[in-house]
Amino acid sequence: MAPVQPEQLARIVDFLKTERHDLSLDDVMTLAERMAETLDDTVAHVDTLLHDEFRSIVGEIAALRREIGAFRPGHMRFERIPEAGRELDAVVDATETATNAIMEAAESIMAADATDPDAYKALVDEKMLVIFEACSFQDITGQRIRKVVRTLGWIEERLAKLADALKIADGDHAEEEESEEEKRMRELILHGPQHEGEGVSQDFVDDVFSANDQDDIDALFR
Amino acid sequence: MALDLTMPVLVVDDYKTMIRIIRNLLKQLGFDDVDEASDGTEALGKMKERRYGLVISDWNMEPMTGYELLKHVRADTGLSKTPFIMVTAESKTENVIAAKKAGVNNYIVKPFNAQTLKGKIEAVFSD
Numbered sequence: 001m002a003p004v005q006p007e008q009l010a011r012i013v014d015f016l017k018t019e020r021h022d023l024s025l026d027d028v029m030t031l032a033e034r035m036a037e038t039l040d041d042t043v044a045h046v047d048t049l050l051h052d053e054f055r056s057i058v059g060e061i062a063a064l065r066r067e068i069g070a071f072r073p074g075h076m077r078f079e080r081i082p083e084a085g086r087e088l089d090a091v092v093d094a095t096e097t098a099t100n101a102i103m104e105a106a107e108s109i110m111a112a113d114a115t116d117p118d119a120y121k122a123l124v125d126e127k128m129l130v131i132f133e134a135c136s137f138q139d140i141t142g143q144r145i146r147k148v149v150r151t152l153g154w155i156e157e158r159l160a161k162l163a164d165a166l167k168i169a170d171g172d173h174a175e176e177e178e179s180e181e182e183k184r185m186r187e188l189i190l191h192g193p194q195h196e197g198e199g200v201s202q203d204f205v206d207d208v209f210s211a212n213d214q215d216d217i218d219a220l221f222r
Numbered sequence: 223m224a225l226d227l228t229m230p231v232l233v234v235d236d237y238k239t240m241i242r243i244i245r246n247l248l249k250q251l252g253f254d255d256v257d258e259a260s261d262g263t264e265a266l267g268k269m270k271e272r273r274y275g276l277v278i279s280d281w282n283m284e285p286m287t288g289y290e291l292l293k294h295v296r297a298d299t300g301l302s303k304t305p306f307i308m309v310t311a312e313s314k315t316e317n318v319i320a321a322k323k324a325g326v327n328n329y330i331v332k333p334f335n336a337q338t339l340k341g342k343i344e345a346v347f348s349d
Contacts, residue, residue, distance in 0.1 A: 099239050107246065189289050191314050193332075199313025202338060205329045208318050209345075 029068070033061045067165040071158050084151040087144040094137045094144075101134035225347035227252040229275025234258070234265040234291065235309075236283040241251065244278060244309070247336045251343070262286025269301055269322055276343065281310035281317065289317075291326065297326040305346045 077211075105127035114120045134161045185189070193199075229264045231253050235241045237304035248256050257274070258263035259349075261283040269277070277295070288308055295301045308321050310334040321329055328342040 038257070059267060096239065103246070104244055110246070110250075166344055188289055188312075189312065189317050190282050190287070191312055191317070192282065193311035194313050199331065200315055202331050204315075205318050205331055207332070208322060209328055 028064050029061055033058060033065075064165055067162055071162055076155060076158075078221060080151050080154060084148045087148050091141045093142050094141050096135040098137040102131050105130040105134075225248055225344060226275060228255065229253075230255040230257060231276045232257050232259060232268060232274040232280065233278035234260075234262065234277065234283070234288060236260050236280065240280065244296045244339070247339050248263065250336060251340050258290055261286060262294070265291055269295065274304060276346070278309055279306065279312070281312045281321075288335030292321065292324050292326055297341060307346060308343055309339075310322060 036054055039054055059200075109124055109127050112120055112123050227273060230338075231248060233241050233244045233248075233256060235258075236245070245256050245258070247317070257272070263281065263286040265277065268274075276292075276301055276305060279291055280326045281288040288310065288347070290320055292306055292308070300318070307328045307332040308319060308326050310317070313331045318329055319329060327346045330338055332343055
């Protein structure tokens, strides 16, 4: 077996000396790549089949590095996700502003003196215009939400490619510990709003509350 | 228990807009004495200072949820008889059953209308 060349060993030692602190996935990939190259040169003298296997491994690692590079984690973390967050904040602000404008208009109409029909009609006309104007928020918030949806699609596409490249299956992850937030949500039964058709209806709730005993409630689930 | 339009009502919700909507609906129904709190902790403090004839509470709030508030109210001998209506977007069966078991008087699923609110308040006071 041919000995490992001194310059190859020196490359690994140099890597470990200079880059071993806070090793990133990319560092590990580099190390694996160099080790594979080193072993490849060594076994090339022994077995052609093994040599080909190592060439293949080096190729796989290089391809993986390209996929990780395409993932652009910095771009996702510092640009795409914060931008999506800003869009959603703007949606919340716009809907709140519009709702307040509509409610103020409605409250003005409710509180108005209707004894003078002309003055009352003028007030109602004016407040109706305010309501129409406020409703224009829907166009802009729709555009903002579509941008967020595009960002989610962008992330989903890259995660899928990365998972394929790493050959990660759903069952590969370690059991995750329940976070404090998840524990609170489970214990306090916090699910948030349901989609149309997913939650129970008011009629169902009314049936539960008109039930006299557990047997009546049980009957609702048969 | 008779429905008394002069009784003080406490509306508990972390969204000012929802409090404003419920306050306006209650006003339309004839209730003028309406207080508000932004979560269960604040509501509990107000309930210990003033006797409310009705509490209308959201479920999902921080730090104390409406569900926790309900359990605190039912466990407090001085407050346990206070009529309590949950108004919430939590619309899973387990939420409805848990609220009923905890002693809520009625349960309204958001979004709701004035007629539903009126009907549930009347139902609570006709029991």
